Amino acid sequence: MKKIVLSTLMLTTLAIAESDIDHPVERIAQGKDQKSNLHEKSFVERFHFKGDLRLRYESKEATYFDETEKNTYHNRYRLRLGAHVDLTDYLQFEVGVRSGNGNPTSGNQTFADDAPLSDYFLDSLRFNAVAIDYTYGASTIKVGRAAYMMYRPLKSQLVWDNDLSLDGINYQYKDDANIITFGLNQTSLADASVSKNDVNLFIAQYVRTIKLSSSKLNLGAGFYYYDGIKGNTSLYDSNKGSSMGNTMVDANGTQVTKNGVFVNDYHLLEGFAELKFKDVFGQPVGVAAGVVYNVAASDKNFGYDVAVKVGAAKKVGDMQLKYSYTDLQADASLGAHSDSDNFGGGTAAKGHAIRTKYKFGKNTYLAATFFYNTRYASKDAKAGDTDYERVQLDAIIKF
Numbered sequence: 578m579k580k581i582v583l584s585t586l587m588l589t590t591l592a593i594a595e596s597d598i599d600h601p602v603e604r605i606a607q608g609k610d611q612k613s614n615l616h617e618k619s620f621v622e623r624f625h626f627k628g629d630l631r632l633r634y635e636s637k638e639a640t641y642f643d644e645t646e647k648n649t650y651h652n653r654y655r656l657r658l659g660a661h662v663d664l665t666d667y668l669q670f671e672v673g674v675r676s677g678n679g680n681p682t683s684g685n686q687t688f689a690d691d692a693p694l695s696d697y698f699l700d701s702l703r704f705n706a707v708a709i710d711y712t713y714g715a716s717t718i719k720v721g722r723a724a725y726m727m728y729r730p731l732k733s734q735l736v737w738d739n740d741l742s743l744d745g746i747n748y749q750y751k752d753d754a755n756i757i758t759f760g761l762n763q764t765s766l767a768d769a770s771v772s773k774n775d776v777n778l779f780i781a782q783y784v785r786t787i788k789l790s791s792s793k794l795n796l797g798a799g800f801y802y803y804d805g806i807k808g809n810t811s812l813y814d815s816n817k818g819s820s821m822g823n824t825m826v827d828a829n830g831t832q833v834t835k836n837g838v839f840v841n842d843y844h845l846l847e848g849f850a851e852l853k854f855k856d857v858f859g860q861p862v863g864v865a866a867g868v869v870y871n872v873a874a875s876d877k878n879f880g881y882d883v884a885v886k887v888g889a890a891k892k893v894g895d896m897q898l899k900y901s902y903t904d905l906q907a908d909a910s911l912g913a914h915s916d917s918d919n920f921g922g923g924t925a926a927k928g929h930a931i932r933t934k935y936k937f938g939k940n941t942y943l944a945a946t947f948f949y950n951t952r953y954a955s956k957d958a959k960a961g962d963t964d965y966e967r968v969q970l971d972a973i974i975k976f
Contacts, residue, residue, distance in 0.1 A: 623663040629975040631655040633685065636968045637921065642954070642961025655684040659706060667713050671723065673706030675740070679768030680815035682738035682917035703768045705742045715752045722766070723747070726758050728784045728797060730851035730865035731884045734916035735903065736801065741914055742767070743778070756784040756797075769814040773838075776805040776812060782847070792854045799847040803911060807842040807873075812913045821912025821923030822905075822956045824877070834958045842873035843911045860888050869910050880909030880924070890936040899932040907955055919948055921965060925956035928965070944971035 633653045640646050659673035677684040678701050686701045708721030719726070725741050726749045732739065745762030760780040765772060782799035811818050818836040825837030849867035863886045871878040881904055888897035903919060904927035912923030920926035928950030935943045948967040957963050 618663065625661045625663075626659070627975070628656070628658040629973060631971050631973045634970045636966075638966045639921075639952070639957075640964040641957065641959055642963065643959075652688045653685045654688065655686065656702070657684060657705075661710075667711055669710045669712070671706050671708050671710055673704065673724075674702045675705040676701045677703065678815065679703045679813070680917075681742065681767055681769075681813055682740055682914065682922070683815075684740055705740070705768075715750050717749050717751075719747045720745075726760065727780065727782050727799065728756055728758070728795070730795060730797065730849045730867055731863050731886050731899065731901075733849070733865065733867050733882055733884065733901075734919065735867050735880060735882045735905065736799075736845060736847055736869050736910050736915060738915060738917050740917070743780075745778070747780070753788075754786050756782070756786075758782040758799075764812050767813065770812060771810070771814045772805075772812045773810045774805050774808075776803060776809065778803050791856070792852055795849075795851040795853075797847075797849050797851075799845075801843075801845040801847070803843040803845075806839050806911070808838050810836075810838055816913055819923075821915075822907055822920070822925035822953075823912045823923070824874075824907050824955070832955070832958075834956070841871070841878075841908050843871055843908070844873040845910055846870045846872060857887075862887050869905075871908050871910065874908040877906040877908050877925075880905035890934045890942065893936050893938060896935045897933065899930075901930045901932075903927060903930070907953065918946065918967065918969070920950050920952055920956070921967070923956070926950050926952040926965070940975050942971075942973040942975075944973060945969060946971075 631654065633655070635651045635653060636648070638646065638648045654676065656676045657673065659671070662670045664670055675684040676686040678686070704722065706723050708719050708723040710723070711718045722742055722744045725737055725743050726747050727737055729737060743760065743762040744764070744766035745760060747760035747762070748758070750757040758780065760778075762778040762780070764770060764776040764778060779802040780799070782797065784795055784797040787794040787796070811820070820834050820837065824840040825833055826840055827833045827837045847867065847869050849865060851863065851865040853861070853863045855861055864884070866881070866883045868879070868881045882901055884899060884901035886897065886899040889895060890897045905915065905920070905924045907925040910924060915923060919930055920928065928948065931947045933945050937943050946969040948965070950965040950967075952963040952965050954961050
């Protein structure tokens with residue numbers, strides 16, 4: 578707890594900030610040039626680059642039901658680099674690399690105390706985007722590895738982590754009133770995939786936007802069908818065989834948190850509402866609520882979150898604040914793809930998250946996130962629930 582108090586004091590001295598409400602370059606795959614008339618561009622003008630670097634101090638403190646503790650403290654970084662190349666007026670090639678050793682939901686890399694930076698810095702970089710994009714009118718098709726296309730109310734990570742990329746073919750139609758998304762993907766194509774059997778992921782989502790006099794209402798629903806999870810092993814090496822909160826059993830049928838097989842499939846129904854006000858006492862304000870329900874599981878299959886966000890860190894000196902409360906039962910969503918920070922990653926927990934961001938300079942941000950969670954006993958294979966607290970203090974530069 579001392580580390581959390583010290584972290585809070587340090588944050589107050591620097592400024593209030595945030596890490597994951599809206600990444601400065603949250604989607605490195607975005608930023609492509611939508612202009613046509615490619616024949617008028619020079620060869621150099623066809624290339625578009627983006628990137629960001631984040632330095633983080635992080636503390637994780639878990640207090641188990643028997644009063645024993647497990648506390649860890651890290652200095653970490655995340656580096657992301659991305660580019661788009663205009664091939665034709667409608668066709669682009671996108672490529673992106675990210676630190677994190679192939680972790681599908683995190684680019685964080687911990688600084689090693691016993692190794693020089695040069696020994697592991699480049700080794701941590703992996704491709705998180707290698708795709709062809711075809712954009713025509715309001716429609717976009719992506720083929721290959723690219724950032725997810727699903728809409729998330731107030732950047733909710735109830736189902737999808739901020740940093741997730743998908744491998745397959747995905748389509749989206751978007752206009753002022755509608756967003757329609759379909760996709761067919763395969764998790765086995767991802768970096769560090771270690772699942773025993775292939776897993777296919779079918780996605781479908783619809784979002785309707787209703788413009789009101791002083792606000793905008795987004796209503797959405799989605800269905801995400803994982804084919805091949807039940808009886809399979811953990812999907813990624815970065816999870817180290819962990820169930821990530823989902824229900825797993827060993828060869829004897831005993832429930833385990835590592836090195837088991839999934840008991841359930843994951844066929845997820847999602848619904849949400851998001852209301853955004855442009856100006857409330859001079860600040861933009863958003864409120865949102867979402868639910869997820871796994872129809873393929875008969876128990877512990879429901880989750881929800883509610884959130885409110887005030888402000889937007891767009892200009893130098895701007896600040897924003899977001900609060901959310903999440904309750905995610907063990908098999909409500911696939912832990913390997915949901916939020917990798919809240920609860921320590923995955924499902925089977927509930928709790929509060931406070932995120933802040935302050936725009937310190939033209940391309941620099943200070944940021945902080947505070948998690949105050951209760952992890953259910955099944956997540957840690959304990960006889961009782963676990964109190965879990967996590968603090969992230971960030972300095973971010975985009976380029």
